[in-house]
Amino acid sequence: MIEERLTGGNITEVVVRVGDTVRRSPGPEFAVRVLEHLEAVGYPYAPRHLGTDERGRDVLTFVPGHTTDHPSQRAEGAYALAGTMLRRLHDVTTGHPLAGDRECVVHGDAGPYNTIVHDGLPVAFVDWDGCRPGDRIDDLGYLAWTWCVLASGTVPVADQAAHLRELRAGYGEVDPDDLVAAMVRQQTRLADLEQATLDNPAFGQARRDHARRAVEWAVASRDLVLRHENLFRA
Known part of the structure; x- marks a missing residue:
């Protein structure tokens, strides 16, 4: 074998x-x-x-394909399809006992690093360890942040906002103010969570190094969204 x-x-x-x-x-x-x-x-x-x-x-x-970390690796329609994939997850778990007393089951970590892409289009979410009962807008906010916002690199902010608009359209009607607020909330949540890990000497050096990078990523992403909040809301 x-x-x-x-x-x-x-x-x-x-x-x-x-x-x-x-x-x-x-x-x-x-x-x-x-x-x-x-x-x-x-x-x-x-x-x-x-x-x-x-x-x-x-x-x-096994799902054939690969993950992505840049818009150049994604085909036209990829962001809308990612939004549709998440919406269907939420719809088929709404009201199910697995959702408990929450809106639905959320993936919890549906970033592009946990999304298999084939021919530039997403085909499956993987790594379901973080799935749990939760709220749609928080799961969508995390997806929107990790798929659309790049604080480093050369992707114009206007293009990032366009990707967000496409993703929102694929998911379905969501208030822009609520979506941007959810993105910032998820960035803050991750920054706080990973900062606590970074400050805890009980964790090994490799895990704390990962936490430091995660904090830097989340804070930089949040700063970019807040600087261009009106553009993202539009």
Whole structure:
């Protein structure tokens, strides 16, 4: 059995491909239940959970493609499709017992680093460990931030705002003020969370280095959005 190590997400565990499957250390039971529900309702934008292997690892279907970190790697319509994918997740989990007393089940980390793209278009969200009951606008705010906002590089802010407009259109009618506020709220949440990790000596150096980069990324992204708030709201 040949194992090929997979990379691309913000993960520390080893994830390997074996034929047409992906093997990884067991994820949360809740995530397994969510994936089973998504398969049952025909949601096409997630891998299928196939059980466990002889080593106790989760077995998932392999989704061909790659992740992206720049608009140049995405085709026309990619942002709208990402918004549609998230909207369908929220719709098929609204009112389900998995959502508890919240609006729906949220992915929780649907950034481009956890989205498989094929021919420039997103085809599946992966790494469902963070899925949980939550609110639509917060999940959408995180998706919008991580897909559309680039504080470093050469992507004009006007282009970033255009990507946000396309993503919002793909998701469906959302108040622009609410969406921008949700982006800032998610940036602040992540910055605070990772700062606490950075300040905690109980974590290893590698994890704290990741936390430092995450804080810098979140703060820089928030500063850019706040500087150009009117443009993003428009």
